[in-house]
Each structure stands twice: as structure tokens, then as C-alpha cells.
Amino acid sequence: MSEAHTDAILVLVTAPTADKAAELARALVEEELAACGNVVPGLRSIYRWEGKVHDEPEALLVLKSRAPLFEALRERIVALHPYQCPEVLRLDVAAGHAPYLQWIVDNVRATRAE
Template identity: 45%
Template sequence: MTIKLVLCTAPDETTAQLIARALVEEKLAACVNIIKGIESVYEWQGKIESDRECQLLIKTNTQNVLQAFDRVSELHPYDVPEWLELNAEASSAYGHWLQTTLQR
């Protein structure tokens, strides 16, 4: 079964927790993993930056991915939050759990 796996960074654990809880409580994601302590190197406004961040792994479905993006955009402090949508193949059991969990 195909699901959406979204990569999104957050500047700190507090923001990551806020986003993760909102998405799961509002049934926009079935699960969000928070990986603490990554380092991101990127260009922003003509300057090379390096920051410690948290990586969010957001598991959702095609039906909810746009609403999830809108919600993250509301909660996120960055001007341009990372939002990378990947199609991922899930096991039948995990895919069923995800779809059942996201039913409103």
C-alpha cells in the first residue's frame, strides 16, 4: 500500500513536538517520528548557514497531505519550512493501520 512520507525539519524539540502532536491529534498524520540533533547546512539569502535541527518523519496519506502541509505552515516558525513528500510502500498491515487511524 502506498503512503506519504513527509520530511520536515524543525528548529528545536519544542517546535517538533508541537507540530507532531497537532498533526496526530487532528488526524492529519498517523505517526510522526522526531529525530533530534541533526545538522543542516544550507544556503539562505545568499549566505551558507549551519543549524542544529530536529527531523520530522510524517506518515500520512494522499487525502491528508495538503491539509497537513497547511497546518505545518501555520505552526512552523520558518519562512520556508522543509516539506518533501515521498511516496512510500508500506506493508499491508501498516498501511491498514495508517488508513484506519486517519479516519475522522
């Protein structure tokens, strides 16, 4: 089994609806900040906001990108997102299937560091 080390990242973003998550994913993929966005509908989020506990339906957007693009990706998510304080969490990928990791590289913007 081939495994490769990488600068690939997953970025988790919650959204108020699956349609809004898909809209965000489409924009980010079209702008080549993410190679892919998976929309996971049907979340139930329980959280504290402005001193109150909320229980709301949401959708989860899982984006695949690269570490050098994270700051540009984060800024764009914040600009497009309807929430005042959107969830934008970066998870570094330690290793993965080499052909898939190369697909991520091939489908996002080149970075100046390369």
C-alpha cells in the same frame, strides 16, 4: 511476506529543536492529519538562505499520512511552523507491510474521495 500497494506518504519537516518538532507532531496527530510523527533530534543542517551559508542544529520530523491529505497537512504545517519557508517534502510510499499501512488509514481523517 505480505506487501500492499498504498497511498501512504512520508512527509519530512525540519524544525529548530526536537521540542518544536514534537509540538508539530502532536498537533498534526491530534488533528488526524498524520497517523504518526517521529522526531529525530541531533541534525546538523548546512544550507543557503538569503545569500548566506548557514550551519545550524535542527531536528527532523518524519510524518506518516496519506496522499489525499497532503495538501491539508502541508497547509497546517506551514501555519504552525516558526520558519518563514519550512521544509515540507512528500515522499510517496510505493508498497509496505499491509497491517502497518492499514494502521495509517485507520488513524487519519477519512477523505472525500473514499
